[in-house]
Amino acid sequence: MNEFDYQQLDDIIHSRIRLAIISVLISVEEAEFNFLKEKVNTTDGNLSVHIRKLEEAGYVSVKKEFIDRKPKTIYALSSIGKKAFEAYVEHLEKMIKK
Amino acid sequence: MDEKYALEELQFIKKVIEDSKRSIVYNGMDYIIWGVLVVVGMVITYTLAITGVRFNFLWVWLILIPIGWGFSYYNKKNCIGKAPKTITTKAIGAVWLAAGICMTLIGFGGPVIGGMNGMFISPVLAIICGGGYFVAGTILNSKPTSYLSLGWWIGGIILFMVHSINQMLIMAALMFLFQTIPGIIVYRKYKREEQSRS
Numbered sequence: 001m002n003e004f005d006y007q008q009l010d011d012i013i014h015s016r017i018r019l020a021i022i023s024v025l026i027s028v029e030e031a032e033f034n035f036l037k038e039k040v041n042t043t044d045g046n047l048s049v050h051i052r053k054l055e056e057a058g059y060v061s062v063k064k065e066f067i068d069r070k071p072k073t074i075y076a077l078s079s080i081g082k083k084a085f086e087a088y089v090e091h092l093e094k095m096i097k098k
Numbered sequence: 099m100d101e102k103y104a105l106e107e108l109q110f111i112k113k114v115i116e117d118s119k120r121s122i123v124y125n126g127m128d129y130i131i132w133g134v135l136v137v138v139g140m141v142i143t144y145t146l147a148i149t150g151v152r153f154n155f156l157w158v159w160l161i162l163i164p165i166g167w168g169f170s171y172y173n174k175k176n177c178i179g180k181a182p183k184t185i186t187t188k189a190i191g192a193v194w195l196a197a198g199i200c201m202t203l204i205g206f207g208g209p210v211i212g213g214m215n216g217m218f219i220s221p222v223l224a225i226i227c228g229g230g231y232f233v234a235g236t237i238l239n240s241k242p243t244s245y246l247s248l249g250w251w252i253g254g255i256i257l258f259m260v261h262s263i264n265q266m267l268i269m270a271a272l273m274f275l276f277q278t279i280p281g282i283i284v285y286r287k288y289k290r291e292e293q294s295r296s
């Protein structure tokens with residue numbers, strides 16, 4: 001069987017931008033909004049929309065801080081997000097092995 | 099969607115992770131401050147020595163080194179939140195923390211305990227600096243950073259051969275060329291990137 005079973009794919013992660021956000025966050029402990037924007041290579045608005053989806057799903061945690069008197073938003077991958085990402089990668093690997 | 103797509107997806111994930119892991123946001127201030135402090139210390143010590151002033155040179159370093167460590171601590175705290183916490187950031191921090199502790203112990207331990215000829219302190223410190231730059235350059239995948247280690251190692255050999263007070267001036271020159279100037283370059287790059295990000 002070479003076809004993906006769509007039912008098994010995580011809809012939240014199954015988007016290039018959200019997958020990129022999660023891939024960045026899995027490699028760092030936490031990252032600031034502008035760093036994510038640079039790595040994901042997207043616009044402020046687009047990034048905000050996708051991060052909100054991840055946040056609503058509980059995959060990403062958010063904290064707001066003032067650094068040098070400027071507000072900064074810092075994101076980190078939650079344990080739920082980490083598990084979901086691992087499951088997603090595992091599913092992709094299974095598809096290749098088939 | 100087929101195997102090819104799954105493979106592309108995995109390659110994309112791998113690429114993003116590799117790229118992010120190598121990311122480092124560093125302002126270079128530690129390089130500049132330590133470079134300047136050592137140059138100042140070396141010049142003061144040299145001047146005191148050639149003018150024949152009776153003074154325990156160790157006091158110069160007892161004042162300057164804690165200033166350097168204090169600044170490094172302040173700079174690290176100041177960078178929290180500005181830089182992503184990556185394995186690269188941690189590895190680089192660990193390399194220079196280890197190198198700094200080694201150099202402080204040798205710098206103070208040598209003259210205080212007396213287990214090391216004072217003429218060997220600067221060459222050993224230069225060689226440790228070379229090691230630090232080599233490892234940092236390898237982690238960062240930065241050839242210019244790795245090349246700085248050559249400067250330090252060659253400088254270390256020269257320092258081993260110079261058994262006079264001029265050793266201090268050579269060490270000051272090494273610090274300026276291979277520590278302070280690279281620090282200024284990194285700082286300017288950091289400022290440019292900071293402006294483009296904001």
